[in-house]
Amino acid sequence: MAALAPADPSSVPAKLRIPDELARTVFSPQAYADDDVIYPALKELRATVPLGLSEVPGFDPIWIVTRNEDIRTVSKNAKLFPSSAFNAILNDKAGDEFVRMTNDGKNHALETLTFMDPPVHTKWRNLTGSYFQPGNINKLADKIRAMAKESVDRLLSFDGECDFAKEFALLYPLRVVMTLIGVPPEDEPLMMRLTQDFYGGNDPEEQRPEVVDDPIAAAKQWHATLQDFYRYFDGLVAERRKQPRDDLASLIANAKVDGKPVPYDIANGYFVALAAAGHDTTSSTTAGGFYGLLKFPDQIAKFKADPAGLAPLFVEEAIRWACPVKHFLRSTSEDVVIGGVPVPAHSRLFLSYPSGCRDEAEFDRPDDFILDRKPNNHVGFGFGPHVCIGLSLARLELKILFEELMPRLKSVELAGAPRRMEANFLSGIKSLPIRFTKT
């Protein structure tokens, strides 16, 4: 299958071209490991070339979309701005070539919603759409609260000091999403390793030994990790076909769409997306939101005064401020004008969610963590037909976790410098040393 070529950028005027240094920063995995590097770069872009063309050597020409409003405009129109024409996740050209080589010429490695457009996208999204509706998700609240209590007890069992990211934030979302899918607790360490491999392709500490120092490391790591995921989920599907239970694995394994069982690659694509997307995003928000409180400590006292009342607002601010998903890509199906900027057909668009979440045109004091910010029109969950399918679950589990945690902390402070993942797709705090006392 011949790959679609991105639009020839030669006629794009100089004022719409992003300075090389800034474009490299936005694509650089290392930049996302330091808020003082990535956020100033995004701010400068919003002020100078809010929608402009990047031409980073080794990458396709790609337009970077930084304004909150433009990200919404693009996200809500899948016909004008499809997800399937090019890879919806950033790779360099060599990485994209590797994906095509290992996937029969297709521009993506996984048959999942992210890479689909309507009507195919709508059909497969509907498969679990009602499961993820708030009405159904809220029925899980008691089960989730029991898991949250257990996690908080575990945190408080440390003797006044621990790594909040490693010992706390990482484990609870994994347990929640695996319970919903139907993965038993004894398989969680395997799932933990695979989800971290899946997103950690750029971070030297998270890479599989065989891909360290390899220029297309991320693409290769994805490929190897996917094979491991598939092997695991094949077994789970076979079990649930024999003996269905009340979980997502049973739903997907036994569903009929157009009168037929869900095809192998779609079922596996679903499982991998749910396992991976449902875990790291939520744990990064947990650690990132807590770091927001530690950095703006007056917010802690405020939160403790009314945990149940403020938890829903805190969750939205945590997602805005930590913004764990750094981008998705779309493209243009015809010549269009976005926010006053003409963009030719078949251009690739990089939606910078962290930029949209700190856009001064949308938010007052965008760099401050304001617990009760309202309204909070962040784009941390994306927008439009692809908006995060798990958002009600993520909101509920984060709300419950902090409702349980805050009343039990008497005091808490940073006990060392936080460290973030080096990754330009999904990145967050991987180490957050804290010192605390209990109530």
Ligand code: HEM
């Ligand atoms: C705080 C936690 C989370 C954040 C910040 C987050 C963020 C996102 C974002 C930005 C997108 C892309 C939206 C777009 O393209 O417009 C997305 C899509 C998705 N998310 Fe989440 N997510 C979170 C939690 C979850 C959970 C808990 C699950 C499932 C258990 C999940 C499953 C998915 C799936 C399957 C998609 C693809 C949807 C589609 O393309 O139609 N996410 N998420």
